[in-house]
Amino acid sequence: VQLVESGGGLAQPGGSLRLSCAASGFTFSSYHMSWARQAPGKGLEWVSGINSDGSLTTYLDSVKGRFTISRDNAKNTVYLQMNSLKPEDTGLYYCARFFHANWGGRISNRVEEYDSWGQGTQVTVSS
Secondary structure: OEEEEEOOEEEOOOOOEEEEEEEEOOOHHHOOEEEEEEOOOOOEEEEEEEOOOOOOEEEOHHHOOOEEEEEEOOOOEEEEEEOOOOHHHOEEEEEEEEOOOOOOOOOOOOHHHEEEEOOOEEEEEOO
């Protein structure tokens, strides 16, 4: 299993970034996927999740209306479009694979239920 994030960088408050996560080594279309982040000096925080076919999404309250998760199963890639960025969005952003294939249940917001993680991509929001 390999997950490789990209697209992070420096953005001004109110700006936008689009993160990508390229997956390989497993049947991508069988798994729920999520994004999580870790701010400096804080723990890992789940941010957004998407089900295996992309028909359902869910978000942390603080990013609702600003972030959009999507996936392209033909490209084995999950995305996070981040708009109206705030300084508190600063952190290392990871994509993660849910531990169970072909899961028919809800999209989990518990980071401990994700078993494979990328190396992360840094997002810094500052003027």
